[in-house]
Amino acid sequence: MAARRLADLRTEQLSVNIGPQHPSTHGVFRMNVTLDGETIVALKPVVGYLHRNHEKLAEKMTYLGSMPYTDRLDYLTSMTNNWAYALAVEKLAGIEVPERAEYIRVIMAELTRLVNHCLLVGFLTNDLGCFFTPVLYAFREREKILDVFEDVSGSRMMCNYVRFGGVRVDMSAEALDETRRIVAAFPAFLDEFEKLLAENEILIQRCQNVGILPAPLAINASITGPMLRASGVNYDIRKVDKYGVYDRFSWRVPLGTVGDVYDRYYVRVLEMRESVKILEQALAQIPEGPVSNPKVNRMLKPPQGDAYARIEGPKGELGFYLVSDKSRNPYRYKVRPPSFINLTILEDMCIGHKVADAVVILGSVDIVLGEVDR
Amino acid sequence: MDAAERVRERILAAVPGAEIEVVAGVQPSLRVDPAHLVAAVKFVKDDPDYRMDMCTCVSGVDYPDSGVIEIVYHFYSVEKRLGPMILRTCVPREEARCECPSLTPLYRGAEFQEREIFDLFGVRFTGHPDLRRILMWDGFVGHPMRKDYVPEDQDSLEDMEVAVRPEDTIN
Numbered sequence: 001m002a003a004r005r006l007a008d009l010r011t012e013q014l015s016v017n018i019g020p021q022h023p024s025t026h027g028v029f030r031m032n033v034t035l036d037g038e039t040i041v042a043l044k045p046v047v048g049y050l051h052r053n054h055e056k057l058a059e060k061m062t063y064l065g066s067m068p069y070t071d072r073l074d075y076l077t078s079m080t081n082n083w084a085y086a087l088a089v090e091k092l093a094g095i096e097v098p099e100r101a102e103y104i105r106v107i108m109a110e111l112t113r114l115v116n117h118c119l120l121v122g123f124l125t126n127d128l129g130c131f132f133t134p135v136l137y138a139f140r141e142r143e144k145i146l147d148v149f150e151d152v153s154g155s156r157m158m159c160n161y162v163r164f165g166g167v168r169v170d171m172s173a174e175a176l177d178e179t180r181r182i183v184a185a186f187p188a189f190l191d192e193f194e195k196l197l198a199e200n201e202i203l204i205q206r207c208q209n210v211g212i213l214p215a216p217l218a219i220n221a222s223i224t225g226p227m228l229r230a231s232g233v234n235y236d237i238r239k240v241d242k243y244g245v246y247d248r249f250s251w252r253v254p255l256g257t258v259g260d261v262y263d264r265y266y267v268r269v270l271e272m273r274e275s276v277k278i279l280e281q282a283l284a285q286i287p288e289g290p291v292s293n294p295k296v297n298r299m300l301k302p303p304q305g306d307a308y309a310r311i312e313g314p315k316g317e318l319g320f321y322l323v324s325d326k327s328r329n330p331y332r333y334k335v336r337p338p339s340f341i342n343l344t345i346l347e348d349m350c351i352g353h354k355v356a357d358a359v360v361i362l363g364s365v366d367i368v369l370g371e372v373d374r
Numbered sequence: 375m376d377a378a379e380r381v382r383e384r385i386l387a388a389v390p391g392a393e394i395e396v397v398a399g400v401q402p403s404l405r406v407d408p409a410h411l412v413a414a415v416k417f418v419k420d421d422p423d424y425r426m427d428m429c430t431c432v433s434g435v436d437y438p439d440s441g442v443i444e445i446v447y448h449f450y451s452v453e454k455r456l457g458p459m460i461l462r463t464c465v466p467r468e469e470a471r472c473e474c475p476s477l478t479p480l481y482r483g484a485e486f487q488e489r490e491i492f493d494l495f496g497v498r499f500t501g502h503p504d505l506r507r508i509l510m511w512d513g514f515v516g517h518p519m520r521k522d523y524v525p526e527d528q529d530s531l532e533d534m535e536v537a538v539r540p541e542d543t544i545n
Contacts, residue, residue, distance in 0.1 A: 015541075032541070048509040053494075053518055091400060219427050219452050222483025235452045305399040308431060308448050308458060321433045321446065336431040336448075344486050373509060 013041065016355065020049050024127050024359040027369030031346075031358065038354050043347045047340070050373035058333035063089055063300045064164070066333065071158040073335060074371040077116050079108040079149070080313045082162035087243060088309035088320035089164045093302035096293055101166035102245045103286040104152075107179060108161065109311070110275040110282070111149070114186065115142045116314035117226075117268040117275075118193075120366050124265055125197065127363035128206050134197065141189050144182050151175045164300060165293025176283065183279045190276075194269055207262035211349040211361035214259060221345045225316025225338055227365065230267040231259035237312035249281045264364040299328055306332075315339050315366050335374060339367035376423070378402035381459065384421070389413040403446070403460030411463050412475045418449065418459060419480060425451045426459050429481035434491040436467065436521045443467045443495055445474055465497060467520075476502035494519035512539055 019030035028049035034042040054073070058066040070085045071078035083105050090097065097105075119142060122135035146156040152171050153161035161168050171179075197203055213223070218231040228235055236253045238246040254270035256263030302324040310319035316338025323332035342365050350358045376384070378396045382404055385394060392410035397403045406414045418426045426449035435444045442464040450457030465474045476499035477484040488499045489508040496517035499505055507514065516523055 048507075048511065051509040055494075056519055094400075217482070220482050221485075222428050222430055222481065224430075233452060235455075240455050306446070307400045308460070310430075317430065319431050319448070321431060321448070323435055332433070332435045334431075334433040341483060341486060344482055 018355070018358070020046075025362065026123065026367055029362075029367065029369055029372070031362070033350075033355065033358065035355065040350050040353055040355065040358055043350045043358065045343050045346055047343070047369070047372050050369045052374070054374040055333050055335065059329055059331070062298075062328050063302070063330060064298060066330070067162070068158065068160045071160055072370055073337065073374065074313070074315065074318075074339065074368040075157055076119060076368060077112045077314050078157060078159045079112040079161060080311060080318060082159065083109055083244075084309065084311045084313065084318040085320050086162045086164050087311060088307055088322050089300070089302065091309045092305065092307040092322050092324055093164070093300060095165040095296055097165055098290045098293065099245070099287050100170070100289040101291040103282050104167050104171050104291060105162060106244055106246065106249075106282045107171075107279060107286070108149075108152075108159075108167075110279045111145050111179070111182075113275045113314045114272055115145050116366075117272050118142055120268055120363075121193065121197070121265060124261075124360070124363045125203070127359050128203060130202075134193070137189075137193060137196075141186070148175055148179050148182065151178070163292060163296070165296040166291045168292075170291045176286070179279070180283050183276055183283065186276050187273070190269065190272055198266065198269065203265075204262065206357075206360060207265060207364075208260055209258065210261045210353060210357050211364065212258060212260045213345065213349055217345060217348065218259070222341050223316070223345065224342070225313065225366075226267045226271060227264060227316065227342055229253060230256035230263040232256055237310060237317055241310070243309075243311060245282075246278075248285065249278045251277045251281075261360055261364040301326055301328055308336075310336065313338055315368070315371075316342055335371075337371045337374060339365070340372045340374075343367060343372065378404055381418070381424075384423075385414045385417055388417040388421075397462065401458065401460055403462055405462050405464065408463045408465055408474055411461070412477070412480070415447070415449075415461065415477060415480060418461075424456065424459065425453045426457070428452050428457075429477060429483045430458070432477070432484050432487035432491065434495040434497060434519065436495060436519065438467065438521045440464075441467055443472065443497055445491065445497065447477070469496065472496055473498045473500055475500055476505075478502050493517070496520065 014035045016033045019025040020028040030046035032044040070081040073081050118138040122138035125134040149159050150156045153159040213231050215231045215233050218228050232255050251274045254267050256267050304326050306323040308321045310317050319336030321334040322330050325331040349361050382394050389410050393407040395405050397405055418424045428450045430450050431448040433446045444464050446462045449459045474497050491497050493507040493510050
């Protein structure tokens with residue numbers, strides 16, 4: 001009797017809307033999820049809530065005028081955004097950068113990577129339900145680094161520090177010493193952070209074999225950064241392009257094996273350790289000298305043409321494509337945002353998992369909506 | 375990697391009839407006609423010397439004076455660590471003929487980027503599996519990245535009709 005009644009029951013797929021106002025979407029991001037029972041059968045990301053047409057705004061401004069705007073793309077990593085944009089303009093206009101400035105850029109970029117990866121690990125555990133304790137550990141370390149950013153650039157988050165042909169002001173000896181102290185103390189924090197989480201039973205249960213991204217799909221879908229390396233692809237733009245002075249440091253590229261959420265978490269932990277290595281070497285080698293190129297005019301007019309430059313941002317390949325028509329404003333200014341393109345395969349990773357897993361998978365992609373929507 | 379001229383010759387040998395010209399610059403590139411774009415891309419993707427397995431960046435550039443929208447593709451090879459190989463193609467910018475073959479069947483990475491160009495420039499990518507607006511809302515009229523786009527009056531924003539598709543309504 002009971003069996004017959006069960007068979008008579010009609011079942012249907014359920015469409016659930018997650019976001020845009022939801023703490024686990026990391027901002028104003030929406031997922032249209034179709035569920036069969038609790039299993040995801042389709043997931044469509046909906047973005048654009050924060051769209052302000054950054055690229056159009058840049059066409060109306062001078063090259064230098066866009067620099068503060070790049071801070072607002074991925075507002076956790078303004079230093080690397082500045083650097084990527086400066087690199088594109090330097091390529092377009094053929095500007096040389098003094099050696100000390102290159103070192104300062106590397107130091108700032110690696111500190112930014114520490115900040116970003118720390119926070120990502122913290123927020124990932126938030127998504128797992130471990131509410132805010134690891135994030136606050138991460139924030140404690142981030143504060144120290146933000147103090148250095150404030151010291152050199154005057155701002156904690158919107159640094160606007162890098163300039164075409166160098167950086168805005170030199171790093172003082174005190175700031176360098178403070179950075180050395182932070183870098184020296186960082187491995188102890190990483191040990192603690194890793195001990196707290198890496199072998200945690202709940203983290204392993206929730207993350208291993210969840211949201212697997214196979215390497216061929218990752219490459220085909222233009223996935224870059226820690227996500228690509230977690231899938232076992234050895235591709236780090238710092239090694240491939242050797243921009244700046246990255247060829248002078250010895251460090252390794254951590255790789256994952258399975259490409260699941262756990263690998264994406266652990267690759268970031270290991271990357272922080274490599275960043276510490278790079279920082280130690282950069283802080284030891286940094287030469288004296290000028291930090292800006294005196295030939296760069298405020299009203300820069302690059303020659304006609306186009307250029308694409310990219311860096312290994314904390315979230316992946318951050319590229320800028322610029323077209324110049326010899327005027328003071330870029331004719332076309334295009335951002336290649338890593339978090340936007342890394343979202344392409346969110347559906348592929350989530351299909352077959354539960355809704356709670358989709359939240360974790362999204363957390364492991366590492367998006368910032370300021371950059372996704374531009 | 376080979377110089378642009380050499381790449382051009384090799385593509386021409388593999389894709390007869392293609393119109394390809396070298397565009398000089400800081401990063402030399404090749405301009406391919408839209409009809410042969412997919413074949414040319416397929417060649418550089420599969421060729422053992424190039425293996426351009428990642429379509430990193432797809433950009434649209436509007437040139438109202440020439441009446442075209444140019445789509446610029448930046449390819450990198452993760453396998454061989456080469457790149458960038460830059461291909462570009464020009465499509466007419468008038469609404470009726472503004473079409474370009476989609477690379478999404480070859481590269482998943484082009485999916486969102488082509489949707490973005492469709493949204494902001496109005497280029498229809500033929501063969502794209504899911505060509506919808508991505509940054510602007512459905513029902514938005516116009517393509518804001520075009521050079522001749524006139525921004526709407528801020529004061530009249532409240533009165534604009536926003537179409538809501540049934541599948542987007544919140545249950």
